[in-house]
Amino acid sequence: MVLFLSDIDGTLLSAQRTLSPRTIAAIEAVRAAGHHFVLCSSRPPESMRVLERLYGGIGSPLVAFNGGLVLSGDGEVRHDVPIASADARFIAxxxxxxxxxASFFAGEHWYAWGEDEWTDRERTHTWVFPEPASTLEFVASGGVDVTPPHKVMCMGDPALVDALEAALADRSGVVTYRSKDTYLEIANAACSKGTGLLAVADLLGVAREDLYYFGDNFNDLPAFEVVGHPIAVANARPEALAVVESMIPSNTDDGVAVFLEDWLAGSAG
Structure with missing residues (x-):
């Protein structure tokens, strides 16, 4: 039994920002053959379930928020590393x-800054909807102390994002990922996709040599380090391509599907 894990954005999604029919068929095929396929992303859980429904994957574990939250197939929390409330308050x-x-994502809940262009973009991007309470209301009410966020997404002018990144540089409790010049993702420094996927491997009883991970970006590097088979799409950052076992076609050329098809054909032979 093999465990395939994949990043979503830039790796698994097509140019239309969904799963192509070929990718859906390939995932269905490896699952039908008795193997696991698990999503591993910075996205919130419900955003990942939208994709799981396309290939019948509801009931599989999830690695959300760059490893900050791992859920079992029945939704039980198996790994939980939120941002410390003091750091979250500093960011707010x-x-x-x-x-x-600043959007705060705490478990299944998204607290947006307000109804602005960034909330609209995030809603379109993730297919989920924010809570009625805003980020600042969530913080002021003390909710941030009870259920601190697993991820904070800060968005805006690149110079302002630069300034926040610099302000967080000496806060050892957080780690930042710059997905684009206007976006800064923030998580607890103690979590990574690597620790998250190992929690899933332990849950499913799969050895490291039987772990395959597909990725493209900086936040995938910790995952590449701990799996037996690190694989990057052709459109990946040079830093990712430098450390992987193999390169597959780009996400827009169904690279993950191509690999899964070839792997299944080889294992059947």
Whole structure:
């Protein structure tokens, strides 16, 4: 039994930002052959379930928020590493003062800064909807102390994002990922996709040599380090391509599907 794990954005999604029919068929085929296929992303759980429904994957474990939250197939929390509330409050205060948008994602809940262009983009991008309470209301009410966020997404002018990134540089409890010049993802420094996927491997009883991971970006590097078979799409960052076992076609050329098809054909032979 093999465990395939995949990043979503830039790796698994097509140019239409969904799963292509070929990718759906390939995932269905490996699952039908008795293997596991698990999504591993910075996205929130419900956003990942939208994709799982396309290939009948509901009931599989999920690695959400770059490894900050791992859920078993029945939704049980198996790994939980949120951002410390003090760090979350610091981020909220900084963003309020500077005018940056800060979305807080805590488990199944998304607290958006307000109804602005960034909320619209995130809603379109993730297919989920924010809570009625805003980020600042969530913080002011003390909710951030009870259920601190697993991920904070800060969005805005690149110079403002630069300033926040610099302000967080000496806060050892958080790690930042710059997915684009206007986006800064923030998580607990103690979590990574690597630790998250190992929690899934332990849950399913799969050895490291039987772990295959597909990725493309900086936040995939910790995952590449711990699996037996690190694989990058052709459109991956050079830093990712430098450390993987093999390169497959780009996400827009159904690279993951191509690999799964070839792997299944080889294992059958």
């Amino acid at each position: 205060d900084h963003c309020e003062a500077s005018g940056l948008h």
